[in-house]
Amino acid sequence: MxxxxxxxxxxxxxxxxxxxxxxxxxxxxxxxxxxxxxxxxxxxxxxxxxxxxxLPTSLIDRKVKQCLIVSPSGQETRVPVAGTIPSDDDYVAMVxxxxxxxxxxxxxxxxxxxxxxxxxxxxxxxxxxxxxxxxxxxxxxxxxxxxxxxxxxxxxxxxxxxxxxxxxPRAVAIQERIKLSPDKMARWEETADLYLGYEVSPDLYAWAFPKRDHIAVGIGAGPRHSTAAKQLLTNLKRRLGDALAGGQTILREAHALPMxxxxxxxxxxxxxxxxxxxxxxxxxxxxxxxxxxxxxxxxxxxxxxxxxxxxxxxxxxxxxxxxxxxxxxRFLRFLQMWGYGNERQMEVFTEMCRNYDVQRLTFDSYMHKQMAPAPWLAQLRMTAEIIASEVRNYLRPRTPIREQLGLTVVEKERMVAAD
Missing domain, CATH: 3.50.50.60 (FAD/NAD(P)-binding domain)
Incomplete structure (x- = not known):
């Protein structure tokens, strides 16, 4: 046989x-x-x-060419999806x-x-x-x-x-597909959003990813916070506010991720x-x-x-x-522990993503699936900026945006307990 x-x-x-x-x-x-x-x-x-x-590119709903990263305090970093050498493959495919x-x-x-x-x-x-x-x-x-x-x-x-x-050990991810009007979808024409903060994801991140005719809005939560997943998703939608106004939820879905x-x-x-x-x-x-x-x-x-x-x-x-x-x-595991370890580090992570060398090395590695080498001069520049950001955010912590969202006392206590 x-x-x-x-x-x-x-x-x-x-x-x-x-x-x-x-x-x-x-x-x-x-x-x-x-x-x-x-x-x-x-x-x-x-x-x-x-x-x-x-694979045929017809499988792609959207080509994301810019990532918006939002810190716990509302700092925004816009990162172009581009490697060191520009090419037609400078995008993240959404399917x-x-x-x-x-x-x-x-x-x-x-x-x-x-x-x-x-x-x-x-x-x-x-x-x-x-x-x-x-x-x-x-x-x-x-x-x-x-x-x-x-x-x-x-x-x-x-x-x-x-x-x-x-x-x-497993994390949980929960998301909703929200159908928006064309004028609302224009906000995410070529952009994907990542949100950081205890009120949306204590140890991972939350997202808003564009698809053909809807937005996938979701959160990831590690094993210690999986029971709070629905509340975290509610907080994310509240944080997105008017961007989702008039949207129709067409599907809610959840899945586990091995850690x-x-x-x-x-x-x-x-x-x-x-x-x-x-x-x-x-x-x-x-x-x-x-x-x-x-x-x-x-x-x-x-x-x-x-x-x-x-x-x-x-x-x-x-x-x-x-x-x-x-x-x-191993590097990405270290980066998760370093960047998402607490909200001050999330602020540092957001600022770090503004660094040109970080952006290029990140997308060189992502698009080609191999660790991109970092020249020693780039390493020095990145290290200096990270140290400056660490000092800035630990000496004078920023106020988390959840204070502006009017969370209830119970919700605030839940976020503090997640720290």
């Missing part, structure tokens, strides 16, 4: 893994429980994804996951991957292979055999659970990719590109070792991953 791979989850990571496996002629089955409901997501994708995975995921899934099927619309109910892995059981939406029970399983099934990953792996990568992403006859492996970068919470890239890299490694899919062989995938991206992940 020809080798067969089962992929649990057929969104961006799973579909990309399937496309890659089919390019090697490997029989591939995707198991996906949800084909119609949109996956909750901010939907920001770097241009690198469209180049590397040969809707229901469109983006569907395209990739369809491409995988066109390349020969099979799709089963069902939920994973059981998984057994032994030296002979993998047996998965599932239940379709109509209640039909079935099973499938494979040589290897790839878990591409999100932060709650049933695959990881059946493999006996512990849960990852740490797993110690191992490959095992005997099993691999994990994307959110299931904890591959969401800190600071931005970006996951789409990393799910696709990990799906591709896992599939390429599997194609090499499909005749002997032991943990020792399949862990070439994770070693290659961390060799290529480990420095970036």
């Amino acid at each position: 020809a080798p067969r791979v089962l992929i649990v989850g057929a969104s961006v990571g799973g579909a990309t893994a399937a496309i890659t496996l089919r390019s090697f002629g490997i029989e591939t089955i995707m198991l996906e429980k949800e084909l119609s409901k949109a996956k909750p997501c901010g939907g920001a994708v770097p241009p690198a994804a469209f180049r590397e995975f040969d 809707r996951r229901e469109v983006f995921d569907s395209f990739l899934r369809q491409r995988a099927q066109e390349r020969g991957a099979d799709l089963i619309h069902a939920q994973l109910t059981g998984l057994r892995v032994d030296r002979r292979g993998v047996v998965a059981t599932y239940r379709t939406p109509s209640g039909h029970e079935g099973s499938v055999w494979a040589d290897v399983v790839i878990g591409a099934d999100g932060a709650y990953s049933p695959t990881a659970k059946f493999l006996g792996l512990p849960h990852l 740490e990568p797993r110690p191992h992403m490959a095992f005997d006859r099993a691999m994990l990719i994307g959110d299931a492996a904890g591959l969401v970068v800190h600071t931005s919470g970006e996951g789409i590109y990393w799910a696709m890239k990990s799906g591709q890299m896992a599939a390429q490694t599997l194609a090499e070792y499909l005749d002997a899919p032991s943990a020792a062989n399949l862990r070439h995938y994770e070693r290659r991953w961390w060799k290529q991206y480990g420095t970036m992940y």
